[in-house]
Amino acid sequence: MRYSRSFIYTLKEEQKEATIVSHNLLLRGGFMVKLASGIYNYLPLGLKVIKKVSQIVREEMDRAGAIEILMAAIQPAELWKESGRWHEYGKELLRIKDRGGRDFVFGPTHEEVVTDIVRKFIKGYKQLPVNLYQIQTKFRDELRPRFGLMRGREFIMKDAYSFDKDEQGMDLSYQKMRDAYNNIFRRCGLNFRSVEADTGSIGGKDSEEFMVLSKTGEDEIVVCDRCDYASNVERATSITEDEPGEEMELKKVATPGKETISDVCEFLGADPKFSAKALVYRNDEGNYFCFFVEGDDELNLIKAMRATGSIEIEMVSDEELENLGLEKGYIGPVNFPNRDVKVLCDYRITKRNNLVVGANEHGFHLVGAKYGRDFECELADLRMVKEGEICPKCKKGRLKKMRGIEVGHIFKLGQKYSKAMNAVFLDENGRAVPFYMGCYGIGIGRTAQAAIEQNHDEFGIIWPISIAPFEIEIVSLDTRSEEIRNYCDSLYELFEKEGLDVLYDDRDERAGVKLNDMDLIGIPIRVIVGKKSFEEGKVELSLRRDRNKEKIDKNSVLDRVKELRDKLYRELEEVRR
């Protein structure tokens, strides 16, 4: 591609819209431009990156035996009603009507559609297993779109769906996808970890997320410093060192005006660990719940939702609290005053012999409360794990918290959708069995942006060669010298002929402009042709990732460039970490 005939427009100034580096660089580098909140146009550079990532994904999916299709973006509501998600999915689902008033959705995911396809064609177990995938534009009406492609509303996603005749088959399909995903992200040059994850609204049992490690990630993950345990905090567990404490008599004490854990504990001289904090929530069905966790623990909302079978959950207002007959700041599990509010305690609560709890009476708390003796309720794991706690897997290592960008997610769905949608096949015994499904997603744009978040410097992007918009850039620093121009032109044509992916900056611009654009766009291998070296018969070769320049005979550029290119690709094949 000749720069002068391309559609690449870089921006000098920081973009107000962007709050993280990768987003800023995508905009400034002319990779994309915003059309509306969370909706972007991909410009030629951005498109090339998208294509490169997609190609890697395709190769690995194909290699794993998956088959590419392309499903409809717009889907009839009937399918979503059949699966039950028409009501479950919430406001992120963009619902639209056609001229006849019929309901449709712009697909945020394709379980329903693919299940419908498969049930139409797969009738017997001999046709299984099958894994169908597509790379497609999806839409989720995000609560708060941000960070460019990281959390957009419209986004390009690879999604795959496996269908098996039994659970073992499903496990195998899942395993294959996990291997494929590891290959994909390694080939994209990313530093990532796979972690145990919550299944969210997709449903199902096991699931793993592929996280690109980055401080700007939206997800928090915990990893063990001794073994390979890694989990999203949403479902992470830990072993905590417990001290039961001394058993004491239950006593009511006046705590006027002390309504927060820290105030109460300070006032009573108690350790917050020996207190129970109450959190009252209402779920999507209008049911009320009161969760008790230890005073210095945090409630893990995802765990709370799972424990209550809720899809959405919201903290109740002070006003609602009052209507429920609950005293703000003095809520306690002993003689809990409202039967319509379901009470759940975190397991840790049961391990303390004496707790400070609210007395359900304004201005009073109870001390010495003990689970089983003074109160009982449903128990659940409700707490957020903390850094430094003991690994639940090896039982030795300590847990460390990190942040990650979720670029891939694989699930074992089981028969959730096939049952709901009556998608069945006949097994060896002629019995109708719902398919055992798995689903596997990769955010294509997000993967590209995560790569920038991990690979950049103060001047711009440093693309891994496998997903760079071009592999090589030739910069002609002196466009008025006919000799140099002819040389560059023929070098460019040679590269093209050799099948190298090359950008040739032939613009009549100042050297500084071109060199800055070169750094910003971040193409990994650069060939710089300037007057000084050229007169000595040399051109300059450098890699974007380091500042070293090598002067090389102008007639042996091709060989050296190919060498560098092969080296960069080889590095991505080697196992990381």
Next chain:
RNA sequence: CGGGGCGUAGCGCAGUUUGGUAGCGCACCAGUUUCGGGUACUGGGGGUCGGCGGUUCGAGUCCGCCCGCCCCGACCA
């Protein structure tokens, strides 16, 4: 959804307090200059001041409604 902020040229912003016919930098066009890290100078084009309505002789500026965008929060009762 709650709170805060912003909307003036393609981008980044000033002007709004005190109403008087719109400006700066970058980008763009023409010319001169410069030529290995965003060159300097001269001249130029480009605006329904987010939209609608109101107040006023006169509104970017004051008032009302609406729209769009951004940030923070939505775990401690």
